[in-house]
Amino acid sequence: MTPKGPKWTRQPDRRPQQIIAAALDVFALKGFRRATMDAVARAAGVTKGTIYLYFSSKEDLFIQTLRVHVEQVADLLPAFQLEGEIPADDSARMVTRKLLDALMTPNMAKAMPLFVAEVKHIPALRKAYVEEWLPQVNFRLAEVFSRGMEAGLIKQLDPVITARAIIGMFSEFILTQQVFELKDITPMELDAIADTIVTIAFHGVLAAR
Amino acid sequence: MTPKGPKWTRQPDRRPQQIIAAALDVFALKGFRRATMDAVARAAGVTKGTIYLYFSSKEDLFIQTLRVHVEQVADLLPAFQLEGEIPADDSARMVTRKLLDALMTPNMAKAMPLFVAEVKHIPALRKAYVEEWLPQVNFRLAEVFSRGMEAGLIKQLDPVITARAIIGMFSEFILTQQVFELKDITPMELDAIADTIVTIAFHGVLAAR
Amino acid sequence: MTPKGPKWTRQPDRRPQQIIAAALDVFALKGFRRATMDAVARAAGVTKGTIYLYFSSKEDLFIQTLRVHVEQVADLLPAFQLEGEIPADDSARMVTRKLLDALMTPNMAKAMPLFVAEVKHIPALRKAYVEEWLPQVNFRLAEVFSRGMEAGLIKQLDPVITARAIIGMFSEFILTQQVFELKDITPMELDAIADTIVTIAFHGVLAAR
Amino acid sequence: MTPKGPKWTRQPDRRPQQIIAAALDVFALKGFRRATMDAVARAAGVTKGTIYLYFSSKEDLFIQTLRVHVEQVADLLPAFQLEGEIPADDSARMVTRKLLDALMTPNMAKAMPLFVAEVKHIPALRKAYVEEWLPQVNFRLAEVFSRGMEAGLIKQLDPVITARAIIGMFSEFILTQQVFELKDITPMELDAIADTIVTIAFHGVLAAR
DNA sequence: TATGAATGAGTCTTCATTCAT
C-alpha cells in the first residue's frame, strides 16, 4: 500500500550526525566493547557498511562520538563567564544551578562513564582529555581562583587542586545520580545540590562561630 | 625436596584468592570485556579450566573480584572514627591525609574505574553499591554531619548531599591522578590535596573577611 | 578553454581500454581477489559505477583484461616467421633474443601469474588457453618441428611434447626473473639466456665428442 | 543407536598434519583468497577455532601448508644423486622418469600454482623460495653442470642459466598437464616426456649431421 | 553517461565455556 519510494536516499550531510547520535545511545546502553556495529547501524537506520563510509573503525566512531558530545558541554562554559569576578553567593547559586542543568543531562550521563571506562584503553581519549579538557575546564577554573587569590578574595591555596576539588563535587553527582541511577534511591533537588555545593565551596560546612 | 615435584598441587583453599588477585590486575589493565580468561589464568599461574572450578563465569569472577577489593576499603573506614565528634582542623588534616593514603592506592585505582565502567551493565554491582557502599560510606558520613548539625557545629544543609559532595572531592583526585594518570602532568602532593580538601570542606574558598 | 570544465567527459569509446589498462596494473599488483573495484576505478580515473557500465562483473573485467594482453603477445608471433625453415644457429639466436624482448616485458610479467593463478577457477580462462593459446603457440611450433622432422632436419620426437619443452624454457625465465623478481638475486643478460636456450634446444648440453 | 562416545577426542599430535592435509586440498581447489577457514575446518573434521590453536592466521596456515608439501619434494632430490657424474643417456632417462613421477603428482599440481599465484603477495613465500628452493634446486643442479664443464663433459655455458632452462622443461609439463588440466586434450606418456627432455637436454633437437 | 552513497552477504578472528583426559 505504501507508494513505492526509493529503498534508501542519499544523505551524505546528515549521516555522520545521525550515526553519532545513535552511537551514543548504543555505547551508553552497552558500553564500548559490548556494543556492536550492527546495533549502532540498526539504531541509526542504516546498514553496517554505511558506518564505515564515515568512520574508519569502531574506535574511531567511539572517539568522535564522545568528542562531539563532550564538546557540546565545553561549548557551554564560556556562557558562564568564568572569566569574570568571583560572584556573590546568590548569583553563584544561579550559575551553579544552570551548570547542573547543563551537566546532569542524559547525554552527559551517557558520555561520562564511557569516558571513564575507556580512557585507559584508548590513547586518543586520554590525549583529548589532557590536551583539551584539562586546559578548558580545570586550568581555566584554576585561573579564576588564581586571580581571586591575587585580589585577596580567595584563600591562598593551590589553584589547580582547588579547582579540581570543586569539579569533583559536580562530577560525583553526575556519576551517582545519573550513572548509578540513584535518582530514585536518593532523590535530590538540583536546587538543593546547587545550594550545598556553593555553600561548601564558598564557606565550608562549619557553622559560623 | 623430591627431585620430581608434581606439575601442580592441590590448593583448594588458596586458589580463589590467588585467582582474584590476578583477576584484579588483568581486569584493571584491560577492562572487563577486553580481559580474557586466558590472561587471568596465566597471571594466576593456573589454567583456564581451573578458574571455572571456583567461579561460575567471567562475570561471577569479576563481581567477586571487585567485592573483595571494595570491601578492603570499606573495612578501613571504621578506623577513621567517623562516628566521633567533628575534629579540629589539624586533626582533620591528618585523618584526611591518612584517608588519601588508603584511597589513592594502586588497588583503588584499579577497582574504581572498573566499577564505574560496569555498574550499568552488571546488576550485581549496582546492588552492591546501593546496599553496601552507599550505607557504609555516604549514609554513615551523612550521619556524622547530621549529628554535627544538631549540635550546632555544622551548617544546616541536606546531610546526604553534603556527604556526597565531600566524597566527590576525594573521588575526583583518585580518578584523575590515578586513573587518568595525570600524576606526571599535574603532580600534586598528597599533603596539599588533604590541606585543600579540609580547608574547602570546613571553611570554603573565600578569604576571611 | 571554458573556465569551468565539466567534472567528467563522455568518452564511451576510450573507456574500456582505459579501464582495462588500469585493471592489468591493479590485478597484477594485488592479484584477482585482493584487487578491489575501487582500486581499479581509482587507477583508471573513473568511479566504481562507471566500470559496471562497460563490464558486467569483476570477473568479466578480469577475463577481458587478460584477453587483451595475451592477444598482444599472440599477435607478435607471426612476425617471427615460425612458419619458415629451421634457421641456422646465428639467426635463431637473434630470433630468440627478440622473442625474449617481447616476452620478458612488464605486461607479460603481469599477465602470466594472473593467468596461472586463476586458470583453475575461471573456466573462461582455461577455454581461452585451450582454444587459442595452445593452437596458436604450442601447436604452431609443433608444426614447425613436424616439418623439420619430415625434412630430416629434426630428430624424430613427439612434436607437441618437443614444442612444449622448448616453450617451458622461455616460461621459466619469465616466471623466475620477472614474477618472482629474481632479477637482482640472479641477474642474467637476455643475450646469455637466448644463447643458452638456443644452444640447448639445438645441440643439448653435452660437449661435442 | 550409536554407542555414546565422546563428542570429540584430543589429538594434539595429529591435528596439525590433519589440518594441513585438508588445507592443501581446499586451497588448491579454491585458491588462497577464495578458500575459507570454514571450508578448511570442515575438510579437516574440526571446527574453525581448532585451526587457530595450531596456526596463527590463514596466511600462516597457507605458508606452512606449502612448506610441508614443497619440502616433501625437496627431500626426494638427494635420492637422485645429483652430486654424481653426468649419467649416460639411458640411465638419465630412468632418473628423469622417476623425477617426473615424483613431480607430476596431485600434491605438486596443487602446491605449484598456489605458489606461483601468491609468491608476489606473501613475502614469506618469496623468502622461502629465494633462501631454500633456489639453492636446493637451481644452484645445486648448476653445480653439477659446473663440474661437468670443468671436466669437459658439458658445453661452456652459464651453469645457473643452464640449470634453470632444464628446470623450465619440467615445470612446463607440471603446469600444463596437471594445473591447466590438459591431460585429456594433449595426453602424453611420462616416458615420452622423459625421453624428449633428456634428448633435448643432452643433444638438442637437431638431427645428427 | 557518470557518480558515489548505500547495501548486505561473506570472512577472518576471538574467546567464554565445556569436557575428554
Place this chain on the structure above:
DNA sequence: GATGAATGAAGACTCATTCAT
C-alpha cells in the same frame, strides 16, 4: 582437583554490486 584441547557463537570489517541522483 587440574589440565588444555576443542567447541561454537559472535563480531568487526570488507567489498562487489546496486541504484538514487
